[in-house]
Amino acid sequence: MLNQIRAITLMNLFNLPSRAGSSSVIVVGIAGVVAVLVGLLSMGAGFSAALESTAKADRAIIMRDGTTSELNGAMSAGDRATVRAMEGVELGSGELYVVAAIVKKGTDISSNVVVRGVEAESFDIRPEVKVVVGRRFETGRAEILVGVKAAAQFAGLEVGASLPVRDQIWQVVGHFEANGTAYESEIWADLANVQSAYRRGGTSSTMRVKMRSPEAIAALNLRLKDDPRFDLIARSEVEHYASQAKQRADLINNFGMVVGVIMAIGAVFAALNTMYCAVGARTVEIATLRALGFGGLPVVVSVMIEAIVLAFIGGVLGGLLVWLAFDGYTASTLNNASFSQVAFDFAVTPELLKLGLTWALTLGLIGGLFPAIRAVRIPITTALRGE
Amino acid sequence: MVAAVACEKVEKQYTKGKEIVEVLAGIDLSIEHGEFLALMGPSGSGKTTLLNLIGGLDQPSAGSIFVSGKNLTEMKAKALAKWRSENVGFVFQFYNLLPVLTAQRNVELPLLLTNLSRKQRQKNAATALEIVGLQDRAKHKPSELSGGQQQRVAIARAIVADPSLLVCDEPTGDLDRETADQILGLLQTLNKDHGKTIIMVTHDPRAADRAEHILYMDKGKLVSGSGVAV
Known part of the structure; x- marks a missing residue:
């Protein structure tokens, strides 16, 4: 049986060059499906990665109970001082989370950029934030530090530039990186300055804390809930960013799947058509083999192997194309939770490439199955006449 | 002794739309071992259909068809395929060689259905090519061979598994006179020297003359001839 499958499969594969044109329909069709599917999903993966990588297990956000976004929170200076002194809290920083409309580079359109008012401890809580150009802002001065992705996407954020915000003029004094996390899409400034510009008095949106251990977050949350003085919760960063990422990533992924499925249907028909033609062109050859005593199963298997080989080539090609074109490509989208732009890198991950190949092989399997069955269902005597 | 081929009241009908087309109408025929029989008749008389049934x-x-005592009509498709691979060699009008394979590999094809080692398969294929006089063309692909040479390769493929029965459907129909004569000579050699039973469908009276017996068919019936129509 294996000898038969091998012989017929090799015959089919050696025949491919003479059918390069028609065979390329499968390859190109499936490459297109995989490229679009993986491309769209890599956008979702990149967006999720940008937000989720922002999180650290031992860090938590203290926010008003019932709020899901930093944008909506409100926390007094007194509350922050009390929380800072609680057991398990190593470091704490009040943070005011607001947005500023800034023109995107190369357009006339303004988009929201997160402006995060922070205290000095914020930099200790987030050691991943590193100034790469210029310097940090000084407390009490109208200076800002801009994330590298925000600087790349928005106009007028070069070091030394002046940014009018509300009734103040802020000076850009540096750019920072943060391991590719969502912070790189933000502008950071002194908490007091941002409170002043946005008329927030001493209120912050949230408080960011670094705990002595990840487990201490749950204990802190319990304590906050049990204390009648507060209407606050402690939420781990992991949980917070995962929920922020989910909504937009789900939207992108669902869109990717819908487009992928529509394209896949087209590709299946292309594959079916090609394989029907391929089998049709070899009707007499297949019939001759069957006349010689070759079984139907080896014929079915060999036709399917051919379709799968072509689909695999298409899948690899599509994956390679999207990897070369998009992996690491920076784009930005609206974070629904904060109504601000989050820049992220497309992430063509090994998992997505595997998914793309799985789709390709499935399409090949479907595209090869029916022509293969047809090839062995035609009576030998009819097929020998080439009908 | 059991006949090489025995047909008993063999009928074959096709359904074409709502119409039933009768192709063979009660064929009775007996062919002895080692016979070389030519089947002649006008187009549509049922020659190839009968040949396909015997093969x-x-x-x-x-009706029933017995080949060396084996009742083919009782066999399922899988068993019939195995039986064909062991007992019948086919020679087609247009050779039906696989274009991507060399002559040697084409001849080896039926041996892939046996348990022979690769080396033995190659040896047997070389012997078959030698019998048909094409040992020096073993590495050539069909497109590099003349029509006559291709038909010789097809004959080598038909005999490589050493079947007792060769069924040949217009084996010289695509060849010029001289090449056809060579092919017919080869078939006669296989019949006389190697004891193969040969049934050949042909339109060509000169080709039929090379057979021991000739049977004529018309409208699905054996009408006359020098064969043993029973």
């Missing part, structure tokens, strides 16, 4: 490529609508 186990198709099943009759009614």
Whole structure:
């Protein structure tokens, strides 16, 4: 049986060059499906990665109970001082989370950029934030530090530039990186300055804390809930960013799947058509083999192997194309939770490439199955006449 | 002794739309071992259909076909395929060689259905090519061979598994006179020297003359001839 499958499969594969044109329909069709599917999903993966990588297990956000976004929170200076002194809290920083409309580079359109008012401890809580150009802002001065992705996407954020915000003029004094996390899409400034510009008095949106251990977050949350003085919760960063990422990533992924499925249907028909033609062109050859005593199963298997080989080539090609074109490509989208732009890198991950190949092989399997069955269902005597 | 081929009241009908087309109408025929029989008749007389039934490529609508005592009509498709691979060699009008394979590999094809080692397969294929006089063309692909040479390769493929029966459907129909004579000579050698039973469908009276017996068919019936129509 294996000898038969091998012989017929090799015959089919050696025949491919003479059918390069028609065979390329499968390859190109499936490459297109995989490229679009993986491309769209890599956008979702990149967006999720940008937000989720922002999180650290031992860090938590203290926010008003019932709020899901930093944008909506409100926390007094007194509350922050009390929380800072609680057991398990190593470091704490009040943070005011607001947005500023800034023109995107190369357009006339303004988009929201997160402006995060922070205290000095914020930099200790987030050691991943590193100034790469210029310097940090000084407390009490109208200076800002801009994330590298925000600087790349928005106009007028070069070091030394002046940014009018509300009734103040802020000076850009540096750019920072943060391991590719969502912070790189933000502008950071002194908490007091941002409170002043946005008329927030001493209120912050949230408080960011670094705990002595990840487990201490749950204990802190319990304590906050049990204390009648507060209407606050402690939420781990992991949980917070995962929920922020989910909504937009789900939207992108669902869109990717819908487009992928529509394209896949087209590709299946292309594959079916090609394989029907391929089998049709070899009707007499297949019939001759069957006349010689070759079984139907080896014929079915060999036709399917051919379709799968072509689909695999298409899948690899599509994956390679999207990897070369998009992996690491920076784009930005609206974070629904904060109504601000989050820049992220497309992430063509090994998992997505595997998914793309799985789709390709499935399409090949479907595209090869029916022509293969047809090839062995035609009576030998009819097929020998080439009908 | 059991006949090489025995047909008993063999009928074959096809359904074409709502119409039933009768192709063979009660054929009775007996062919002895080592016979070389030519089947002649006008187009549509049922020659190829009868040849296909004897070769186990198709099943009759009614009646029985025995080859060396084996009742083909009782066999399922899988068993029939195995039986064909062991007992019948096919020679087609247009050779039906696989274009991507060399002559040697084409001849080896039926041996892939056996348990022979690769080395033994190659040896047997080389012997078959030698019998048909094409040992020096073993590495050539069909497109590099003349029509006559291709038909010789097809004959080598038909005999490589040493079947007792060769069924030849217009084996010289695509060849010029001289090449056809060579092919017919080769078939005669296989019949006389190697004891193969040969049934050959042909339109060509000169080709038929090379057979020991000739049977004529018309409208699905054996009408006359020098064969043993029973």
